Amino acid sequence: MARMRAFDFPYEVVEVSxxxxxxxxxxxxxxxxxxxxxxxQLPNALAIMAKDCEHPRPSVSNINGRCRVNYPQLANLNADPKTKT
Incomplete structure (x- = not known):
């Protein structure tokens, strides 16, 4: 299964936090x-967006990395529509 690319992001405004x-x-x-x-691809885009972060991102070679940059909008993308406000 192919991962979403930056252009495939489902919203016109992209939040990164x-x-x-x-x-x-x-x-x-x-x-x-x-x-x-x-x-x-969106996971690689996060790495680009966080390249100047003082905290390293978690990886296979650094499981203690503290950077947790993410796309908060995507957390609720598949949520039950009854619970969305």
Whole structure:
């Protein structure tokens, strides 16, 4: 199964945040694609967005990485529509 690319993001505004450091940003999908590359897979796009973070991202070689950058909008994408507000 292919992963979503930056251009495939389901909303016109892309939110990126990290609960660890409090970083939060909102980008138009067009600007987001300019920054990370239109065909970049979303997990790789997070790495690009967090490249200047002071906390390393978790990886196979660094399981203690503290960077938790994510797409908060995608957390609720498959949630039960009855519970959405």
């Amino acid at each position: 990290c609960p660890e450091c409090g970083r939060h940003g909102r980008y138009s999908k067009a600007r987001f694609c300019e920054i990370v590359g239109r065909d970049t």
